[in-house]
Amino acid sequence: MSIRILGAGVMGLAIATELTTRGHRIEIIDPAGPPGPHGCSWWAGGMLAPHCEVVDAEEPVERLGLDALDWWERHTGAVERKGTLVLAPERDKGELARFARRSRNHHSLDAEGIAELEPDLAGRFNAGLFFETEAHLAPRKALHALKARLYSAGVAFHTSPPSTSSELTIDARGLAARDALPDLRGVRGEMLVLRCPEVSLSRPVRLLHPRIPLYIVPRGDGIFMLGATMIESDRRGVVTARSLLELLSAAWALHPGFGEAEVLEMGADARPAFPDNLPRLRRRGSTLYANGLYRHGFLLSPAVARMAAEHIDTGITPEFMDETS
Amino acid sequence: MPVFYGTEVESALMLGTAQYSSPAVLAEAFRASKAGIATVSLRREHGGGQAFWELIRGLGTRILPNTAGCHTVKEAVTTAHMAREFFDTDWIKLEVIGHTDSLQPDVFALVEAARILSEDGFKVFPYCTEDLIVCDRLLHAGCAVLMPWGAPIGSGLGINNAYGLRALRAEFPDTTLVVDAGIGLPSHAAQAMELGYDAVLLNTAVAKAGDPAAMARAMALAIEAGREAHRADPMEPRDMAAPSTPVIGKAFLA
Numbered sequence: 001m002s003i004r005i006l007g008a009g010v011m012g013l014a015i016a017t018e019l020t021t022r023g024h025r026i027e028i029i030d031p032a033g034p035p036g037p038h039g040c041s042w043w044a045g046g047m048l049a050p051h052c053e054v055v056d057a058e059e060p061v062e063r064l065g066l067d068a069l070d071w072w073e074r075h076t077g078a079v080e081r082k083g084t085l086v087l088a089p090e091r092d093k094g095e096l097a098r099f100a101r102r103s104r105n106h107h108s109l110d111a112e113g114i115a116e117l118e119p120d121l122a123g124r125f126n127a128g129l130f131f132e133t134e135a136h137l138a139p140r141k142a143l144h145a146l147k148a149r150l151y152s153a154g155v156a157f158h159t160s161p162p163s164t165s166s167e168l169t170i171d172a173r174g175l176a177a178r179d180a181l182p183d184l185r186g187v188r189g190e191m192l193v194l195r196c197p198e199v200s201l202s203r204p205v206r207l208l209h210p211r212i213p214l215y216i217v218p219r220g221d222g223i224f225m226l227g228a229t230m231i232e233s234d235r236r237g238v239v240t241a242r243s244l245l246e247l248l249s250a251a252w253a254l255h256p257g258f259g260e261a262e263v264l265e266m267g268a269d270a271r272p273a274f275p276d277n278l279p280r281l282r283r284r285g286s287t288l289y290a291n292g293l294y295r296h297g298f299l300l301s302p303a304v305a306r307m308a309a310e311h312i313d314t315g316i317t318p319e320f321m322d323e324t325s
Numbered sequence: 326m327p328v329f330y331g332t333e334v335e336s337a338l339m340l341g342t343a344q345y346s347s348p349a350v351l352a353e354a355f356r357a358s359k360a361g362i363a364t365v366s367l368r369r370e371h372g373g374g375q376a377f378w379e380l381i382r383g384l385g386t387r388i389l390p391n392t393a394g395c396h397t398v399k400e401a402v403t404t405a406h407m408a409r410e411f412f413d414t415d416w417i418k419l420e421v422i423g424h425t426d427s428l429q430p431d432v433f434a435l436v437e438a439a440r441i442l443s444e445d446g447f448k449v450f451p452y453c454t455e456d457l458i459v460c461d462r463l464l465h466a467g468c469a470v471l472m473p474w475g476a477p478i479g480s481g482l483g484i485n486n487a488y489g490l491r492a493l494r495a496e497f498p499d500t501t502l503v504v505d506a507g508i509g510l511p512s513h514a515a516q517a518m519e520l521g522y523d524a525v526l527l528n529t530a531v532a533k534a535g536d537p538a539a540m541a542r543a544m545a546l547a548i549e550a551g552r553e554a555h556r557a558d559p560m561e562p563r564d565m566a567a568p569s570t571p572v573i574g575k576a577f578l579a
Contacts, residue, residue, distance in 0.1 A: 056346040102535060185348075185376030210479055235373030242369070270373075275380060276349035 001025070001312065004166040008034025008157070010041035010139075011290050012172035013146040014301035017075055018309040020153045027156040027166065034157060035143035040174060040269035041297045043191050045217050045227045046139040047204050048072065048299055049084050051105045051131050058278055060319065061296055064303035069135050071302035076145035079135050082203035085109075085117060086129040089253060095208035096127055106131045120200050120255060136204050138219055139298060170308065171289045175234065175272040181282070181291060186234025186270030189227065189295065190243045194251070196261035197222035207254050214250035223264070226251055230295070239266040271295055279304045281311065282323035288312070326361070327523035329416070329470055329501055330448040334387060336361035337518065337548050339503065341528025343393075345537060348380045354531050355384050358541035362387050364418055364526065367411070368394035368404050378411060389450060391418035396431070398438045405442050417442060418450040418472070418505075428478040432459045436466050443467025452505050455489035457496055464500065471497065472505035472526060475517060479529045481509025484516050494521045511540075511547030518551025519559070 001024050005012045008030035016026045032038040047053075050065030073079040086106070088096040100106065106129040115122035117130065151157065171177050178184045201224070204217045217225045229243045244266065251258040273294040274280055281304065282289040290308050293300055307318035317324055327337050340360035345351035355363065363386040365378065381388060390408030395401040398421065405417040421438055423431025430452055436459070439449045443466055451463050455473040463471060473493060476482035484490060485507065494502060501524075504517035508527040517525050525548055534540035 058347070098533070185380070186373065188370075188373065231369050232377035233370035233373035234376060235370070240369075273347075275347065275352070277347035 001168060002166040003027075003168045003170060003312070004029060004161070005170045005172055006030075007039070007171070007173035007176070008147070009039035009172065009174055010044070010143065010297040010301045011174065011293055011304065012170070013143060013150065014305035015170055015172060015290060015308050016150050016155055017146055018302075018305040019312065020150060020155060022309055022313060024312070025154075026150070027158060027162070028150070029158050029161050031159050033159055034147055035140070037267070040189070040271055041139060041143060043189065043228075043267040043269050044139040044297050045191070045204070045215060045225055046137045046142065046298055047084065047215065047217060048079065048135040048137065049131065049204065050299060051103050051134060052084050052086065052099075052206065053296060053299060055099055055102045057296070058276060060278060061300065064319075065296065065299040067306070068299050068302045072137055072142060072298065075149065076137070076142045078141055078145060079137050080203075081133075081135040083117075084131040084134040084136075084204050084206065085114070086131070086206045086208065087114070087121075087125045087254070088127070088208040090126060092209055093127060095210060096129065099208060100129055103129075103131075105133055118201055118203070118205070120257070121205075124255065134204075136217055137298065142298070167286065168312065169287045171287055172291065174291065174293075175270050177272070177289060177291050181280075181289060183274055184272050184291060185232075185275075186236075187273050187277075187294065188229065188231040188233040188235055188268060188270050190229040190231075190239045190247070190266070190268040191225060191227040192239070192244070192247055192263060192267075193219075193265035194224045194226060194258065194261035195222050195264050196224060196258055198260065199224075199255050199257040205254065207250055209250060212246045212250050214247060214254070216251060216254060224258075224261070228295070234270045236269050239268050243268075271297075279320050280323075281308055281318060281321040283311070283321065284323065284325055327501055327503075329362075329450070332387075334361035334524075335359075336545065337524040337552055338514075338545050339364060339389065339505075339524055339526035340386075340531060340541065341526070342366075342381055343528055344532035348377065350537055351532075352380070352384060354537040354541040355386055357538040358531070358545040360386060360541070360545070361524075362389050362526075364389045364391050364528070365412075366391050366393040367408050368392065368400070375411075382412075388412050388414060389416050389418050390414065391452075392420045394422070395420060396422050398434045398441065401434075401438045402441055405438075405447060409447070415446055415448050416450065417447050418452060420452045430454060430474075432456065435459075436462045439463055439468050440466040450503070455486055455493050457493060460493060460497065464497070470501045470503065472503040474506040475504045475513060476507025478506040480507055481530055482507050483509055483513035484520075487516070487520065490517070490520050490522070508544075511543045514544050515547040515551035515554070518548050519554050521555050524548075 054062035274292040339362040392401040505526040
């Protein structure tokens with residue numbers, strides 16, 4: 001089938017990948033050209049952490065997120081399987097207990113266990129949780145890798161729709177699709193990229209806090225991504241001073257070495273989300289909408305892409321499809 | 326049921342809308358609790374929160390916008406005006422934070438902001454401490470509702486100063502009083518109502534519970550129980566053990 005995909009963010013590229021391997025002819029339209037800072041997956045943390053994420057999400061996030069590790073490895077070859085370390089300062093250890101109660105596939109660490117995993121954090125925390133089977137990737141590299149593979153598989157990339165028609169259109173535009181999906185809303189996220197060669201971490205670290213939870217994802221070469229705020233706002237634009245203060249204070253609490261970091265980048269965007277913060281597939285005539293990945297772009301796009309492809313190939317109504325016509 | 330500026334509300338539970346894992350979970354908690362009032366913040370959204378606020382409006386619950394996150398009189402007044410415009414209500418829950426870590430209110434700025442907003446026609450619900458003098462000043466500034474804390478926001482520590490809250494109730498028998506903040510468990514909420522308070526405002530205890538809807542329902546039940554208990558005129562505690570059935574004259578010797 002000839003299929004046109006609107007949007008070259010993580011959703012569009014993942015669906016294109018899934019459909020290309022099934023033999024469909026794909027073209028991708030993105031006015032800003034893929035992939036880049038105009039899409040919110042550009043600013044993602046890239047944590048493939050289904051067990052951690054389900055603490056504040058619905059059950060499918062964990063079940064379907066498990067697919068993501070193999071999928072990204074198969075299609076980009078760039079998944080780091082180092083697990084996730086979850087920590088809390090001494091006075092917030094109640095947060096750690098709650099996190100442990102509400103998640104599985106972890107084991108508890110004492111100060112010694114933490115130091116063994118992350119020597120630079122030695123002596124800083126007395127208790128933590130280790131989610132050994134989780135992983136992370138570098139989102140921008142992963143998006144580029146998908147694009148490169150699609151390109152070599154003959155997928156056409158356009159910045160405006162060509163005059164030829166296609167049999168099916170897949171709308172994967174993220175928040176821009178609000179013109180067709182009125183129950184989509186934006187949830188603002190803000191992030192920083194730091195260079196801090198004096199601190200070394202080999203896996204994502206989550207620092208729990210009642211008001212300001214933080215995660216730090218190492219990108220290698222002394223580069224770290226810090227994220228991310230969650231604000232019920234569709235405002236994009238730059239990071240606010242308050243968010244900057246909070247993110248950096250939390251990083252400082254994790255390791256004072258971050259105080260000397262260079263701030264390479266500050267980013268903000270709005271995640272597309274439906275009211276239950278789960279994705280949706282909607283079929284309207286010859287258009288299929290795939291949207292609402294919220295903060296789980298890299299975690300859930302493989303599952304949603306697979307569902308979209310199965311729907312196209314077999315006509316089934318997959319789990320996240322709430323509209324068919 | 327509690328009366329706020331002449332409006333009677335059907336439930337003594339006021340529920341916040343922050344920190345839920347999704348708007349769907351939030352809506353479920355509201356359905357389960359039948360809360361009479363939903364509080365909602367505007368400060369951090371920078372005018373981009375319309376979609377979320379529409380969801381809150383869709384709950385069908387009376388809305389009390391708040392100035393959470395404001396640290397100065399000017400910020401709070403500006404935020405109140407934004408709230409009035411967007412939610413089309415002159416009700417405003419006034420928060421002016423004085424201490425970043427404990428989120429303790431700056432009561433001096435609070436009184437000042439309450440005066441400005443009251444003169445401007447707002448019906449102010451001030452988040453305050455249980456200090457009698459501060460509360461008196463707030464009433465003079467135009468407030469007809471007082472919302473003293475039970476404990477710091479989000480702490481879940483419950484009623485930290487039952488004596489102070491009782492004294493406040495005794496001092497202002499005709500003012501609508503709400504325990505706002507610090508509630509962690511239904512027993513805390515029941516205690517607030519047993520003290521004779523008109524309503525309880527809480528958020529984190531429900532939003533961060535493993536099952537927010539179940540906790541919301543539990544809070545509503547506890548508030549109802551506490552309210553009934555207060556109206557029932559509870560017995561005074563006493564030191565002496567008192568069997569509830571007279572023993573004299575009863576054939577208790579087997």
